[in-house]
Amino acid sequence: DQQVKQNSPSLSVQEGRISILNCDYTNSMFDYFLWYKKYPAEGPTFLISISSIKDKNEDGRFTVFLNKSAKHLSLHIVPSQPGDSAVYFCAASAMTNFNKFYFGSGTKLNVKP
Amino acid sequence: DAGVIQSPRHEVTEMGQEVTLRCKPISGHDYLFWYRQTMMRGLELLIYFNNNVPIDDSGMPEDRFSAKMPNASFSTLKIQPSEPRDSAVYFCASSFLVGGNQPQHFGDGTRLSIL
Numbered sequence: 001d002q003q004v005k006q007n008s009p010s011l012s013v014q015e016g017r018i019s020i021l022n023c024d025y026t027n028s029m030f031d032y033f034l035w036y037k038k039y040p041a042e043g044p045t046f047l048i049s050i051s052s053i054k055d056k057n058e059d060g061r062f063t064v065f066l067n068k069s070a071k072h073l074s075l076h077i078v079p080s081q082p083g084d085s086a087v088y089f090c091a092a093s094a095m096t097n098f099n100k101f102y103f104g105s106g107t108k109l110n111v112k113p
Numbered sequence: 114d115a116g117v118i119q120s121p122r123h124e125v126t127e128m129g130q131e132v133t134l135r136c137k138p139i140s141g142h143d144y145l146f147w148y149r150q151t152m153m154r155g156l157e158l159l160i161y162f163n164n165n166v167p168i169d170d171s172g173m174p175e176d177r178f179s180a181k182m183p184n185a186s187f188s189t190l191k192i193q194p195s196e197p198r199d200s201a202v203y204f205c206a207s208s209f210l211v212g213g214n215q216p217q218h219f220g221d222g223t224r225l226s227i228l
Contacts (some may be wrong), residue, residue, distance in 0.1 A: 003157070034216055042175070043204055043219030044156070089156060099144055099208070100169060101217065105155030 004092050005061070006104035013047045013111050019077040023090035023108050026071065030092040030102075035064060035075045047088075048075070076083045080111045115139070117220035119205050125226045131193040134223045137186055138207030146217055149181055149192050156204070162188065185192040195219045 005024045013019045021035075032080035036044035050064045050073070051059040057064050062078045077084055087108045091101040118137040126132055138145045146161040160170040165182045173180070177196070182188040192199055201223050206217040 036216075036219075041221065041222045043206070045219070046216035049216060091156075097169070099146075099161055099163075099210075100158060101147075102158075103156035 001024045002102075003030075004090060004093070004102045004104040006088075006107050007089060007096075008107050010110070012081050013109065015082055015111055015113050016079045016090045019075075019084065019109055019111065021077075021088050021109065022073040023073045023075075023104050024071060025073075025092050025102075026092065027092070027102075028071070029094040029096060031095050032093050032098065033064070033066060033073050034091045034101070035062075036089045036103075037084075037093065038089065044089055050079070080109075082111050082113050083110055085111045086108075117205055117207050117218055119121075119203075119220035119223050121223060122221065123224045123226075125194060125228065127228050128197055129194045130227075131191065132195045132199075132225060133228075134190040134203050134205075134225070136190070136205030136220060138205070139189070139218055140186070142207035142209045142218070143185070144208045144210065145182060145187070145188050146206040146208075146216075148206065150202040150204060150222070159190070197227045200210045200225055200227045 003026050034049040035047040037047045048059050048062050050087045066073045070090040087106045089106045093101045120135045147159040150156045160174045162178045162182045182189045202222045204222045206219045208215045208217045
């Protein structure tokens with residue numbers, strides 16, 4: 001019973017266009033969310049985070065949106081670049097155990113030149 | 114500055130053998146995490162330590178798995194005896210707590226294959 005789900009295993013986008021990666025969660029106690037990016041043969045690297053007191057957080061080309069009522073978050077990458085091609089994981093934790101992160105299964109993004 | 118260091122990067126061994134995975138966290142980090150990544154279940158937290166003390170081991174699959182952190186700069190994850198279903202990529206991560214949530218920094222993982 002995965003508490004964090006990424007239902008799209010893969011996504012293909014043209015360079016310069018927007019990439020939208022989605023993530024759903026089931027636990028209403030989750031109040032901190034992160035996105036990680038992972039290249040082959042490397043560990044995940046932190047990309048961007050958002051706490052439940054916000055509904056949007058932006059960092060350069062990356063924006064994370066949080067819809068608490070729908071228990072849904074998304075990562076927007078604009079404009080997409082070939083170097084963004086990687087697997088993206090979303091993760092969530094709850095204040096009651098803030099070090100315990102639950103990860104989705106990942107979405108593989110391919111940005112075509 | 115060095116990140117989280119894991120060894121070995123790859124391990125291939127036969128079923129029934131003991132496997133030991135090693136991790137050196139980032140200096141100054143007081144939390145250490147062990148994760149397992151599989152195609153079916155994605156990234157799962159196995160166990161985490163705070164100041165070398167195990168805090169939550171509820172993700173450890175069974176008694177064949179054990180983890181230790183004898184000091185602030187070293188941790189091991191041991192599987193004995195190993196089984197083919199243990200084949201996965203195992204990641205170690207570390208973080209520090211300063212004023213709230215902090216992202217975890219991951220090593221490059223150990224790809225484990227049990228034949």
